[in-house]
Amino acid sequence: MMISRFFFPCPLPDSGEIELPDALAHHALRVLRLRDGDPLVLFDGRGGELAARLQVRGRDALAVRDEYHALERESPLSLVLVQALASGEKMDWIVQKAVELGTSALVPLQAERCVLKLSGERAHKRVAHWRQVAISACEQSGRNRVPEIEPITGLREYLASAAVGSRLVLTPVEGRRLASLARPDAALHLLVGPEGGWSDEELAMCRAAGCVPVGLGPRVLRTETAGLAAVAALQALWGDF
Known part of the structure; x- marks a missing residue:
């Protein structure tokens, strides 16, 4: 199964749960129909990505941290x-x-x-x-x-x-x-x-x-x-x- 990836518009925090912005939460819950506990990946554009799980609390959506991966997928050619x-x-x-x-x-x-x-x-x-x-x-x-x-x-x-x-x-x-x-x-x-x-x-x-x-x-x-x-x-x- 493909895991949904989301751009997080601010620097990702180093610890704790991450509250998802309204637009991101809407896309995850209403467009992609993700459910509580589904895996997702967050990246903030600075390199690397964070594996996490979606947690739904009423109308709020959060990401529960799993593991950070310092992955680079950029070409050596600029x-x-x-x-x-x-x-x-x-x-x-x-x-x-x-x-x-x-x-x-x-x-x-x-x-x-x-x-x-x-x-x-x-x-x-x-x-x-x-x-x-x-x-x-x-x-x-x-x-x-x-x-x-x-x-x-x-x-x-x-x-x-x-x-x-x-x-x-x-x-x-x-x-x-x-x-x-x-x-x-x-x-x-x-x-x-x-x-x-x-x-x-x-x-x-x-x-x-x-x-x-x-x-x-x-x-x-x-x-x-x-x-x-x-x-x-x-x-x-x-x-x-």
Whole structure:
């Protein structure tokens, strides 16, 4: 039987019973239909996880500590997905699968040809939503550290940020094969263009900032496919696949 895993939004206490927050308790009792005494796992995003048992007291739900496990399921490859905004539910899909595949962070990027345009309060709400998607993906996949979902930024602002290690930019033409690259000795950032593709100016900006153009074979992939395919390939090359 699969044991339900829950993200605990505060540092887990070192001892004693743990009162579950209302949202967590609702999900455990009303959505998953867990019963008194059922096993569960709690993690707070700092690494490691706590095995516990559910205890129901009237309307309150608590976790009774069992054993703490200092488990790490993070990839040895520090991989940041810099993803141009995709329309509809595609960004939810990209965030979810990127977390499952082991990316360490995701930077949503507002590119010139993005169909989806976000700013102000809408942008803040969408980023908060993606952070919840990332948490759910960690609960499902067994990760004990929640990847950071950065605020939405423009390409120029992102490229002007402090040095971040190696940068790769996906392009359907003139890109090097991933297998021809040397193993990075620091964090690796992977830039993925929007549904309309990078503009010539954006590609020029990327090259000027030191991004290495890479390709994924002769076929043109959709934005929701390209980044995830590249992440999986990089994990096979230098990660834990």
